[in-house]
Amino acid sequence: MTAQTAALAPSETPEALVARLAGAARAAQAVLARLDPAAKARALHAAAQALRDDAGQVLAANAEDLARGEAAGLTGAMLDRLRLDPARLAAIADAVDQVADLPDPVGEVISTDTRPNGLVLSRVRIPIGLIGIIYESRPNVTADAAALCLRSGNAVLLRGGSEAVQSNRAIHAALVKGLVSEGIPAEAVQLMPTQDRAAVGAMLTAAGLIDMIVPRGGKSLVARVQADARVPVLAHLDGICHTYIHSAADPEMARAIALNAKMRRTGICGAMETLLLDARFPASQQVVADLLGAGCELRGDARARALDSRIVPAQAEDWDTEYLDAVLSVAVVDGLSDALGHIARHSSHHTDAIVSGDPAALEQFLAEVDSAIVMANASTQFADGGEFGLGAEIGIATGRLHARGPVALEGLTTYKWVVRGTGQARP
Amino acid sequence: MTAQTAALAPSETPEALVARLAGAARAAQAVLARLDPAAKARALHAAAQALRDDAGQVLAANAEDLARGEAAGLTGAMLDRLRLDPARLAAIADAVDQVADLPDPVGEVISTDTRPNGLVLSRVRIPIGLIGIIYESRPNVTADAAALCLRSGNAVLLRGGSEAVQSNRAIHAALVKGLVSEGIPAEAVQLMPTQDRAAVGAMLTAAGLIDMIVPRGGKSLVARVQADARVPVLAHLDGICHTYIHSAADPEMARAIALNAKMRRTGICGAMETLLLDARFPASQQVVADLLGAGCELRGDARARALDSRIVPAQAEDWDTEYLDAVLSVAVVDGLSDALGHIARHSSHHTDAIVSGDPAALEQFLAEVDSAIVMANASTQFADGGEFGLGAEIGIATGRLHARGPVALEGLTTYKWVVRGTGQARP
Numbered sequence: 129m130t131a132q133t134a135a136l137a138p139s140e141t142p143e144a145l146v147a148r149l150a151g152a153a154r155a156a157q158a159v160l161a162r163l164d165p166a167a168k169a170r171a172l173h174a175a176a177q178a179l180r181d182d183a184g185q186v187l188a189a190n191a192e193d194l195a196r197g198e199a200a201g202l203t204g205a206m207l208d209r210l211r212l213d214p215a216r217l218a219a220i221a222d223a224v225d226q227v228a229d230l231p232d233p234v235g236e237v238i239s240t241d242t243r244p245n246g247l248v249l250s251r252v253r254i255p256i257g258l259i260g261i262i263y264e265s266r267p268n269v270t271a272d273a274a275a276l277c278l279r280s281g282n283a284v285l286l287r288g289g290s291e292a293v294q295s296n297r298a299i300h301a302a303l304v305k306g307l308v309s310e311g312i313p314a315e316a317v318q319l320m321p322t323q324d325r326a327a328v329g330a331m332l333t334a335a336g337l338i339d340m341i342v343p344r345g346g347k348s349l350v351a352r353v354q355a356d357a358r359v360p361v362l363a364h365l366d367g368i369c370h371t372y373i374h375s376a377a378d379p380e381m382a383r384a385i386a387l388n389a390k391m392r393r394t395g396i397c398g399a400m401e402t403l404l405l406d407a408r409f410p411a412s413q414q415v416v417a418d419l420l421g422a423g424c425e426l427r428g429d430a431r432a433r434a435l436d437s438r439i440v441p442a443q444a445e446d447w448d449t450e451y452l453d454a455v456l457s458v459a460v461v462d463g464l465s466d467a468l469g470h471i472a473r474h475s476s477h478h479t480d481a482i483v484s485g486d487p488a489a490l491e492q493f494l495a496e497v498d499s500a501i502v503m504a505n506a507s508t509q510f511a512d513g514g515e516f517g518l519g520a521e522i523g524i525a526t527g528r529l530h531a532r533g534p535v536a537l538e539g540l541t542t543y544k545w546v547v548r549g550t551g552q553a554r555p
Numbered sequence: 556m557t558a559q560t561a562a563l564a565p566s567e568t569p570e571a572l573v574a575r576l577a578g579a580a581r582a583a584q585a586v587l588a589r590l591d592p593a594a595k596a597r598a599l600h601a602a603a604q605a606l607r608d609d610a611g612q613v614l615a616a617n618a619e620d621l622a623r624g625e626a627a628g629l630t631g632a633m634l635d636r637l638r639l640d641p642a643r644l645a646a647i648a649d650a651v652d653q654v655a656d657l658p659d660p661v662g663e664v665i666s667t668d669t670r671p672n673g674l675v676l677s678r679v680r681i682p683i684g685l686i687g688i689i690y691e692s693r694p695n696v697t698a699d700a701a702a703l704c705l706r707s708g709n710a711v712l713l714r715g716g717s718e719a720v721q722s723n724r725a726i727h728a729a730l731v732k733g734l735v736s737e738g739i740p741a742e743a744v745q746l747m748p749t750q751d752r753a754a755v756g757a758m759l760t761a762a763g764l765i766d767m768i769v770p771r772g773g774k775s776l777v778a779r780v781q782a783d784a785r786v787p788v789l790a791h792l793d794g795i796c797h798t799y800i801h802s803a804a805d806p807e808m809a810r811a812i813a814l815n816a817k818m819r820r821t822g823i824c825g826a827m828e829t830l831l832l833d834a835r836f837p838a839s840q841q842v843v844a845d846l847l848g849a850g851c852e853l854r855g856d857a858r859a860r861a862l863d864s865r866i867v868p869a870q871a872e873d874w875d876t877e878y879l880d881a882v883l884s885v886a887v888v889d890g891l892s893d894a895l896g897h898i899a900r901h902s903s904h905h906t907d908a909i910v911s912g913d914p915a916a917l918e919q920f921l922a923e924v925d926s927a928i929v930m931a932n933a934s935t936q937f938a939d940g941g942e943f944g945l946g947a948e949i950g951i952a953t954g955r956l957h958a959r960g961p962v963a964l965e966g967l968t969t970y971k972w973v974v975r976g977t978g979q980a981r982p
Contacts, residue, residue, distance in 0.1 A: 510974065
C-alpha cells in the first residue's frame with residue numbers, strides 16, 4: 129500500500145475512506161484478475177518468505193500488543209489468541225505457502241454448451257472482486273485471509289481487532305513487501321488504517337464497492353455484521369450441532385463418535401452441543417458415562433436424567449445454546465422422526481450427524497436434515513475446510529445462497545457467461 | 556391454499572401475515588423436497604391442464620382487471636401487458652408443461668471426494684427453500700414463476716401488481732387445483748392475499764423466513780426491492796448493454812449484429828443501448844445509416860456525429876441511460892483499450908459484446924469485460940434463458956454472488972455437504 133492510500137486524510141468521513149480504499153483495491157483487482165496461476169503462486173510464496181524474513185519486526189509488534197493487552201486486563205484466553213511466537217509465526221508463513229500451492233479456481237470452465245444456432249456458451253469461474261474481512265484478536269487471520277483472497281484473484285480489505293493492531297500492521301507490511309516484489313499492486317491487500325468503529329459500519333454498508341464481507345470472530349461480532357450489513361455476508365452465527373444415536377447404532381462406534389464430537393475440542397463451531405439418544409438404543413448409559421467421565425457437564429431432559437443421576441436438568445434455552453465448552457444437552461427421543469423434529473426446531477443448520485447401522489435410517493437422515501453439513505457415522509468435529517480437502521477455509525457458512533459449509537477458494541469465486549458466436553443475430 | 560391460510564386475519568400486522576404464510580410455505584416445502592422428479596412433473600402437468608380447464612374463469616377475471624384498468628386510465632402499453640386472450644393463456648399453460656419437462660436439478664451430486672480417512676464427501680443440490688416473487692402487471696409471471704420454483708423443489712410466495720389482482724387470483728386458483736390433485740400441499744404456492752404495500756415491505760425484511768426475493772418488473776420496482784430488502788435479491792437493475800465494433804470486424808457481420816442488437820426488440824433488457832465504433836473500423840457510416848434507416852434515433856459524441864448529420868448530440872447522461880426504446884448512444888473509440896475503458900465506466904454489467912475478426916481482440920474483450928454475460932460476434936439480444944438453453948428463466952442477475960446472467964432451475968437451488976463415514980472420529 130502506498131503511503132498516500134494508507135494514510136488517513138484529515139476530516140475524511142468513514143464512508144469516504146472506505147470508498148477511497150475500495151476504489152484503489154478494485155483497480156488493483158483488475159490487475160490480479162489478469163494474472164496467471166503461477167504468477168499468483170509466486171507472489172504468495174514471496175509473501176510467505178517475507179513473513180519469515182521479517183519475523184523480528186512481527187514478533188516485536190506482537191510484544192507491544194501483548195503488553196498493552198496485559199495492561200488493559202485481557203483474559204488469559206484472549207492473550208493466548210493474540211500471542212505469536214517463532215513457531216506460530218512459522219506456521220502462519222507455512223499456511224501461506226500451502227494456499228499458494230492450492231489449485232487456482234479462476235478460469236475453470238464450469239459448463240459449456242453449443243446451441244443449435246452455433247453459439248458456444250461457457251460459464252467461466254472468475255474472482256468475486258473485493259472481499260472485506262472483519263476479525264478479532266487472532267493476527268493469523270491477516271495472513272490466512274489475504275492468501276485465500278489473493279489465490280482466488282480477489283482484492284481484500286482487512287479490518288482486524290484493536291488488540292492486535294501492531295501485529296496486524298507488521299504482518300500486513302511483510303505480506304505486501306513480498307507481493308510487491310512479484311509485481312502485485314500493493315493496493316490488492318489493504319489493512320484499514322483506523323480502528324474507528326464507524327469505519328466498520330462503512331464497510332458493512334459499502335454495497336457496490338465491497339462485494340462480500342466475511343466476519344471472523346465471536347458470536348457478537350458475527351451478529352453485528354449480519355444485522356448491519358447491506359453487503360452480502362458469508363458467515364455462521366451458531367454451531368448448534370446435533371448427534372443422533374439411532375437404535376441400530378453400533379454401541380462402540382456411538383461411544384467413540386459421541387465422545388470425540390463433544391470433547392476433542394469443545395471450543396470449535398463443529399463441536400456437538402446436543403446429543404439425541406434413541407429410547408431404543410441399548411448403550412445410552414455407557415455413552416453418557418463416557419462423557420461424564422471425561423469431565424463433561426450433561427444437562428438432560430427427564431428421560432436422559434433417568435440414565436445417570438449426575439445429569440442435571442436442562443432448561444428450555446439449553447436446546448438452543450452453543451456452549452463451546454465441556455457442557456452438553458442430552459435428550460432421549462422416540463425414533464428417527466422424533467430426532468428429525470428436534471433437529472428441525474433447534475439446529476443452527478451448521479452440522480448434524482446420525483450414528484446408525486441401518487442404511488435406510490442413515491439415508492433418510494441425510495436427505496431430510498436441512499443443514500449445510502449432514503453426516504452419517506462420523507464426528508461433527510470433521511466440519512472443517514482442511515478435513516474436507518479444501519486446503520484451507522475462509523469460514524463456514526450457514527446461509528442458503530452462494531456457498532455453504534466450509535468455504536475456501538471456490539466460494540471466493542463467481543462466474544460469467546462467455547458467448548462465442550460467428551455473426552449470429554437473434555431471429 | 557386453504558381458506559384459513561389465505562384469509563387475512565383482522566388486525567394482523569403485515570409482518571405477522573408474512574410470518575404466517577411463510578411458516579405454512581416452509582412446512583409445505585419440506586414435503587416438496589422429498590418428492591421425486593416424476594411426481595413434481597406430474598403435478599406441474601396437472602397445473603397446466605387446470606389452467607386450460609379453467610380458461611373461462613381466468614379470462615373473465617382478466618376482463619374485470621382490464622375494465623378496471625381502462626377506467627383508471629392505464630396506458631395502452633400497460634393494458635397490453637395485462638391482457639390475456641385464449642392464445643396467450645394457452646401459451647402460459649404450455650410454458651408450465653415445458654418447465655415440467657425440464658431436468659430436475661435437485662439431487663444432482665455436484666462433486667464427490669473420498670478422504671484418506673475413508674470419509675466420503677458429496678455436495679448435493681437441494682432446493683433453496685422459500686422464494687418470494689414480487690412483480691407487476693404481467694399475469695403470466697404467476698404461472699411461470701410458480702412452475703420454476705416448484706420444479707426446483709421450492710415453495711413460492713407470489714405478490715403481483717394490483718392491476719392484475721383478479722387475473723392472478725384466478726391463475727393461482729387453477730394452478731393450486733392442479734397441484735393439489737397430484738398431492739402437492741396447497742401452501743407450496745401462495746398468493747399474497749392483500750395488495751397492501753406494507754406487506755411487500757414485510758416480505759423484503761423477512762430474513763430467515765423467505766430465502767430469496769426475485770423482483771420482476773420495471774426499474775422502480777427493482778430499485779425499491781434492492782434498497783429495502785434484507786433478504787437476498789436476485790435481479791438486475793439496468794441493462795445498459797454495449798456493442799463494440801472493432802477495427803477488424805467484418806463489415807457485413809457488424810451491420811447485421813448492430814441492427815439486430817438494437818432494433819429486433821428495443822424494450823428488452825438485452826437490447827444494445829450504446830454502440831462503440833472503432834475509429835479504424837471502415838464501415839461505421841453504413842452501420843449508422845442502417846440504424847437511422849430503421850427508425851432509430853442516434854445520440855453521438857462529436858466524432859460519431861461526423862459520421863452522419865442526422866446524429867444528434869449525446870448528453871453526459873446518455874452514456875448511463877437504458878432507453879428500452881429506438882434510441883441509441885454512439886461513441887467513436889480509439890482501439891480496444893479505449894472501448895474497455897468506456898465499458899468499465901458505463902456498463903451495468905448485464906451483457907456486453909464485441910464484433911471482430913481478430914481472435915486476440917475477442918479473447919481480451921471476453922476476459923477483461925466484467926459483466927454477467929460477455930459476447931463475441933453475436934447480438935446482445937441473445938441474453939435470455941431460453942436462448943441459453945436453460946428452458947426458461949426466473950430472471951437475469953447482475954449481482955456477483957450465487958447466480959449470474961440468465962437464471963433458471965439451477966439458480967433456484969443450493970447445496971449441502973453429505974458426509975458418509977464408517978465410525979471416524981477426528982484425531
